[in-house]
Amino acid sequence: xxLNSDPHASSAFERLHPTIQRWIWRQKWPSLREVQERxxxxxxxxxCDVVISATTAAGKxxxxxxxxxxxxxxxxxxxxxxxxxxxSPLKALINDQHERLRDLLGSGDIPVHRRHxxxxxxxxxxxxxxxxxxxxxxxxxxxxLFINRGHQIPSLFAPLRAMVVDELHAFIGVERGMQxxxxxxxxxxxxxxxxxxxxxxxxxGDMQMAAExxxxxxxxxxxxxxxxxxxxxxxxxxYGVENREAHDxxxxxxxLKSNDDNDRHxxxxxxxxxxxxxQTLRGDSHLIFANARNRVELYSERLxxxxxxxxxxxxxxxxHGSLSKALREDTERALKDSSRPATxxxxxxxxxxxxxxxxxxxxxxxxxxxxxxxRQRLGxxxxxxxxxxxxxxxxxxxxxxxxxxxxxxxxxxxxxxxMVTLMGRRWIEPLESQRPHLSTLVQQLLSVVAQWGExxxxxxxxxxxxxxxxxxxxxxQFKQLLRDLADKKMLRQTQDLKLILDRDGEQLVNxxxxxxxxxxxxxxxxxxxxxxxxxxxxxxxxxxxxxxxxAGLRWLVKHVDTENLIIHLTPAQGGTPPLFGGGGAEVxxxxxxxxxxxxxxxxxxxxxxxQGKRLFQQGQETFSSHHLHHTALLASGKDLLxxxxxxxxxxxxxxxxxxxxxxxxxxxxxxxxxSDITMDDMGDLLSRMVANGPPDPQVLARDVREKRTEKxxxxxxxxxxxxEWAEGGRFDPHGAWEAASSMSDNTHRQ
DNA sequence: GACCTGCTGCGGATTG
Numbered sequence: 023x024x025l026n027s028d029p030h031a032s033s034a035f036e037r038l039h040p041t042i043q044r045w046i047w048r049q050k051w052p053s054l055r056e057v058q059e060r061x062x063x064x065x066x067x068x069x070c071d072v073v074i075s076a077t078t079a080a081g082k083x084x085x086x087x088x089x090x091x092x093x094x095x096x097x098x099x100x101x102x103x104x105x106x107x108x109x110s111p112l113k114a115l116i117n118d119q120h121e122r123l124r125d126l127l128g129s130g131d132i133p134v135h136r137r138h139x140x141x142x143x144x145x146x147x148x149x150x151x152x153x154x155x156x157x158x159x160x161x162x163x164x165x166x167l168f169i170n171r172g173h174q175i176p177s178l179f180a181p182l183r184a185m186v187v188d189e190l191h192a193f194i195g196v197e198r199g200m201q202x203x204x205x206x207x208x209x210x211x212x213x214x215x216x217x218x219x220x221x222x223x224x225x226x227g228d229m230q231m232a233a234e235x236x237x238x239x240x241x242x243x244x245x246x247x248x249x250x251x252x253x254x255x256x257x258x259x260x261y262g263v264e265n266r267e268a269h270d271x272x273x274x275x276x277x278l279k280s281n282d283d284n285d286r287h288x289x290x291x292x293x294x295x296x297x298x299x300x301q302t303l304r305g306d307s308h309l310i311f312a313n314a315r316n317r318v319e320l321y322s323e324r325l326x327x328x329x330x331x332x333x334x335x336x337x338x339x340x341x342h343g344s345l346s347k348a349l350r351e352d353t354e355r356a357l358k359d360s361s362r363p364a365t366x367x368x369x370x371x372x373x374x375x376x377x378x379x380x381x382x383x384x385x386x387x388x389x390x391x392x393x394x395x396x397r398q399r400l401g402x403x404x405x406x407x408x409x410x411x412x413x414x415x416x417x418x419x420x421x422x423x424x425x426x427x428x429x430x431x432x433x434x435x436x437x438x439x440x441m442v443t444l445m446g447r448r449w450i451e452p453l454e455s456q457r458p459h460l461s462t463l464v465q466q467l468l469s470v471v472a473q474w475g476e477x478x479x480x481x482x483x484x485x486x487x488x489x490x491x492x493x494x495x496x497x498x499q500f501k502q503l504l505r506d507l508a509d510k511k512m513l514r515q516t517q518d519l520k521l522i523l524d525r526d527g528e529q530l531v532n533x534x535x536x537x538x539x540x541x542x543x544x545x546x547x548x549x550x551x552x553x554x555x556x557x558x559x560x561x562x563x564x565x566x567x568x569x570x571x572x573a574g575l576r577w578l579v580k581h582v583d584t585e586n587l588i589i590h591l592t593p594a595q596g597g598t599p600p601l602f603g604g605g606g607a608e609v610x611x612x613x614x615x616x617x618x619x620x621x622x623x624x625x626x627x628x629x630x631x632x633q634g635k636r637l638f639q640q641g642q643e644t645f646s647s648h649h650l651h652h653t654a655l656l657a658s659g660k661d662l663l664x665x666x667x668x669x670x671x672x673x674x675x676x677x678x679x680x681x682x683x684x685x686x687x688x689x690x691x692x693x694x695x696x697s698d699i700t701m702d703d704m705g706d707l708l709s710r711m712v713a714n715g716p717p718d719p720q721v722l723a724r725d726v727r728e729k730r731t732e733k734x735x736x737x738x739x740x741x742x743x744x745x746e747w748a749e750g751g752r753f754d755p756h757g758a759w760e761a762a763s764s765m766s767d768n769t770h771r772q
Numbered sequence: 773g774a775c776c777t778g779c780t781g782c783g784g785a786t787t788g
Contacts, residue, residue, distance in 0.1 A: 111777060139779050162778045170780060198777070314774065343776055370775045391774060534779040542778080607774050691773085 034062040039092040045129040046088070055081040057249035058088065065089035068183060070243035071219045073190070073233050075226045078401045079380070080249060082222045083119065086186055087126055093183055094155075095130050103180040104135075104157040107209075109164065109202060110188040113138045114376050116158045119188070123156060132156065137163045153178050161193075161202045162537040165469060168208065169531060172473030175212045182217045185209070187236065189374060190221035191394075194235045195454035197732060200462040201539040203238060203491035208470070211485060216242055224374065225398050231453045238491050256400065257383075257411040260442065260627075261298065262435055262634030265291035265420050291417035296324045298415065299385060304337065306382040307357060308365040311399050313388050315342040315369055319599030321387070322367045322574030340574045341368040344545075344602060345556040349573055354378060373398050380404055383411035389438040391607040394450040396441055414438055418637050427648060427658065431621075432641035433691045435634065437609070439627055440616035451610045457750035458494040460503065460742065461732035462539045466492070467503075468512065468523065472531045476520040479504060499745060506739045541733040543603075546582075548572060550591045559603050564589060569597025611669030611757075614692060618667045621645040654765050655704065662704050664694040666765065672757035678725060679717045679758055683707055705769035712766050716759035723747035 032054050035043065046054075054062075057076040064072045066089045074082050094105055110116050120136045127134055133155035137146050139162070149157065150171070159167075168175060185206055193199035210216050221236040229246040237244070299310060299321070312318045318340050325338035339353040350371070356364035357378040365381075366372060373395065384403045390396040404410035416438050419429045444450075466486055471477055479500075487495045495503075504521075507513045512527035523531060530536055545557035546564075555573050558564065570577045570591065578594035620627075621642055626635050648656055656663045666676065673689055680687040685707065686697035696704065711717075723729075729743040730736055747753075 113778080143781090160778065163780095165778095166780060192777080196777095373776090389773090395775090532780085534781095537780085538778045540777070602774090 032059060034059045037062065037066060037092070038088055039095040039130070041095060041130045042088055042091050042126075045126060055085070055249070057081060057247060058085040060249065061085040061247045062089045064245040064247065065184075065218075065220065066092060068093055068218060070245050071221075071233065071237055072245045072247060073221045073223070073226070073229055073236060074247045075223050075229060075232070076247075076249035078224050078374075082224075083122065083188075084126070085247075086220050086222060087123060090184055090186075091127055091130055091132060094132055099181040101181040103153045103178055103182065104155065105181050105183050106156045106186060107164075107179065107182060107184075108156060108158045108186040108188060109161060109206075110158060111160070111192040111198070112189075112376075113140055113160065115188060116160065118377050120158055123158075127156060134158065137167075139163065150174075150178065161198055161205060161539070164205050165201065165537040165539075166534070168205065169469055169472045169537075172475075175209065175473075179209060179213060182209075182213060184218045184220055186220045186222065188222050190223040190232060190236065191225055192374070194232065195456070197459065197462045197539040199235060200459040200491060201465065203235075204462070204466045204486065206237075207490050208466075208473075208485070218242075224401065225394050225450065228452050235453065238493070239489070254404075255409045257409050258413075258442065258629050259631060260414045260416065260435075260438065260629050260634050261295075261631045262637040263291045263294050263415060263417045264633065264637060265417050292320065292324075295387065295415045295417070296321060296328065300325055300328045302413070303365050303383070303385065304334075304363070306363050306365075307360075308381050308383050308385060309372055309399070309402055310365060310367040310385040310387065311373075311390070312367055312369065313391065315344055315602045316599045317387065318342050318367050318369060319571045319574065323571045323576065323599070325365075325367070326574050335362070337363045337365055338574070339364060339366050341366045341371050343369065343371055344558065345573060346554045348553075349555065357381070370395065372402070380406075382408075383413065386412065386414045388416060389434055390441060392451050392610070393441050393444050393613070397445055397450060400445075414442070416634070427644060427656065427663065428690050428693060430640065430644040431692075432637045432644075433617075435637050436617045436620055436641055437613065437692070439620055439630070439638070440613050442629065443620070443627070444612065444616055449612065451612075454751075456494065457752070458499075458746050459492060460495070460499075460738060460746050461734040463487075463492045463495060463503065464507065464512075464734035464737055465536070465539050467507070468527055468531050468536075471513065471521050471523055471527075476516065476522045478519060479515070479521055482521065494749065499742060502742050503738065506737060506742060509739075510737045512737060539733065545587070547588045548591055549588055550577070550593075555591070558589065558600055560587065561603060562600050564600065569594055571597045571599040608670040609692075611667075611672065614667045614669060617692065622651055654768055655701065657701065658695070660698050662696045662699050662701065663690070664696065664765065665692065666694065666761040667692065668757065668761055669754075671752065672754040672761065675717070675722065675753045675755060675758040676761060678722045678753070679711065679755075679762075680707075682717070682721070682725065683711065701769065705766065708762050708766035708769060712759065712763045716755035717753075719748035719753045719755055720744065722753055722755075 035054055057074060057080050061072060061074050064070060065086060074085050076082050090106055116136050116138055120134060123134045135149035136158040137149060138160045193202050206219060219236050221232060226232045229248055233244045233246060312321055322338055322340035326336050329336045339356050341350055341353045353366050354376055357366055381403050384399050386399060400410050400412050416435045418432050418434055421429060467482055470482055483500050486492050487500055510526060511524045513521050514524040516522055544560045546560055547557055548555045564579055564582060566579050566582055568579045570579060576594050576597045577591040579589060580592045581590040626638050630638055650665055654665045677687045677689060677694060685699060688695050723744045726747055729747055735743060
């Protein structure tokens with residue numbers, strides 16, 4: 023911000039409505055932000071889509087709404103209806119925005135309405151009875167409007183000037199994003215015209231792909247505004263920790279030793295890291311990203327006890343998606359309260375969304391799930407004038423007398439270092455390739471039928487697939503999908519060939535659980551003295567009298583009520599954090615290539631601490647002593663280890679392809695283990711595989727045992743699900759074939 | 773060796 027940049031001097035400022043200019047003066051802003059300067063002219067045009075990307079707290083909301091308010095004030099309309107529709111992924115975000123926008127738009131007497139599950143009946147009735155100004159909504163509540171007020175949609179949105187998608191990146195590549203695209207498309211079809219779409223986002227790897235996610239069919243001018251915010255300095259340190267085998271003395275220092283056997287579960291590394299965190303972070307506010315709910319609980323409980331032991335008030339608070347809303351709000355309040363220090367140990371819940379202000383620093387425990395997540399997390403720190411600060415803690419296993427090479431390679435450390443290096447180069451994962459999204463098509467098809475009462479199959483195909491967002495689904499699959507839904511009593515055809523809801527379809531659509539496009543797991547409710555502490559997945563094994571760590575405290579399971587899915591707890595001394603389940607994070611090919619470069623290099627990154635440097639050097643020496651520069655195959659007992667340095671999608675394809683040739687293969691971090699095979703046999707196998715060309719994804723898909731991964735998949739036939747798997751970019755046959763060829767050459771040269 | 777998100781409208785009884 024330069025001193026002479028007064029709002030007057032800005033051409034964008036001068037194009038805003040005088041009422042809005044006065045509001046800006048009252049804010050005492052020294053100038054408009056870069057992102058605002060650049061976005062305002064495009065939004066004012068009103069005839070193009072705009073993707074606006076800038077870091078957290080750079081004023082993206084104002085970049086969209088200063089010009090939108092100007093358009094509303096300068097071109098008043100006589101038509102009743104909402105003029106701007108804002109779609110947001112979180113209720114908490116809508117509540118924050120509602121406050122902020124009421125202040126900004128209130129100055130021009132532009133009403134701001136909100137609609138989501140927690141908004142009272144009277145507030146939502148008021149909005150639909152007198153629709154005007156701005157409407158903030160979730161995709162699910164918008165879905166409900168289409169189903170329950172289908173015929174009113176054109177009049178509710180008659181004067182619509184723009185659709186704003188907040189946190190665009192949260193919608194890309196997932197079911198909810200597909201639902202959102204479909205709803206925006208259906209709204210434009212109902213209005214019989216297009217409306218500009220504005221996408222706001224903090225972390226976008228590829229602006230062009232983001233623009234495509236905002237409007238997949240193109241066909242409307244698009245402008246991209248990317249405000250990088252200059253090359254800001256980051257303070258970063260990566261700590262390596264070598265775990266020791268757990269001994270009884272583990273906890274002796276600090277007087278934290280407990281007689282409880284469960285206390286031995288956390289390996290020494292966790293205790294070492296907890297001590298480092300306690301010593302470094304105490305006395306200020308920070309965020310600790312622990313990757314898994316189980317680890318959030320482990321560290322919360324331990325750090326809380328360390329505060330007790332030092333006779334200081336607790337300043338460590340847990341935050342994750344299975345904690346009750348009330349407990350999460352306690353943590354959020356503690357973070358916002360600047361009068362005392364508070365550090366949250368969290369999962370991705372505090373990556374975006376709720377406005378907690380900036381913290382002093384961020385700690386990352388273990389490798390982050392992606393470079394994009396790492397950057398988003400780092401952005402949470404850096405108060406006014408301070409550089410963002412990040413500390414990473416990576417644990418490596420102890421080396422036994424005959425250490426496994428996969429341990430000696432120190433892969434956690436190299437993966438994390440690779441991600442940090444890539445973040446430094448401003449690289450982040452590109453967006454996932456589009457899947458056909460059959461499950462969400464089922465939802466949208468049933469919703470369209472409910473919206474219109476009856477509609478021809480041809481019109482549905484044209485609306486949703488041919489000219490809509492489900493363009494990967496061709497007429498053959500669409501027909502099969504209609505047959506599957508008819509078999510399940512979801513849809514039937516009338517004599518004049520219109521689609522209507524059948525018995526079970528009627529029942530499905532008329533329950534509120536239909537509005538969400540994504541699947542939600544069945545859970546137990548955890549209760550103590552009538553208060554809900556949070557929830558646990560039903561498949562989490564829990565028995566009565568078992569100890570449990572939850573919400574950072576120790577409990578005993580008093581009673582499991584399987585009828586009502588409630589677990590009653592009572593305070594106790596022992597216990598371990600529960601397992602919450604879940605899949606695995608997907609590592610991108612670029613990260614694996616960067617890891618290989620780090621192994622092959624001679625440079626040790628300066629941001630590693632002493633222990634980290636030692637472990638890093640071990641990894642490089644192991645790589646070199648096993649000649650992994652030249653070979654991708656290593657003998658490991660009776661097995662072989664393959665090091666193809668591929669992304670996880672290609673690894674998965676390769677493994678599925680190998681298992682079709684009657685060998686046992688599994689992924690071990692960056693490597694593939696093939697059981698009980700000699701180097702010669704592997705060489706022969708690879709030659710045969712390569713000679714037959716890339717594998718057929720249809721054939722590989724047949725071996726995928728559970729294909730029903732999304733909400734409405736149980737309504738679809740196996741054939742259609744296999745088609746989706748094969749078609750959906752989950753396999754990379756060509757990449758796997760290339761890896762096999764290069765390894766095949768490799769074995770022949772040996 | 774994973775995380776997160778969301779959820780209606782109506783009818784009927786009661787009260788001021």
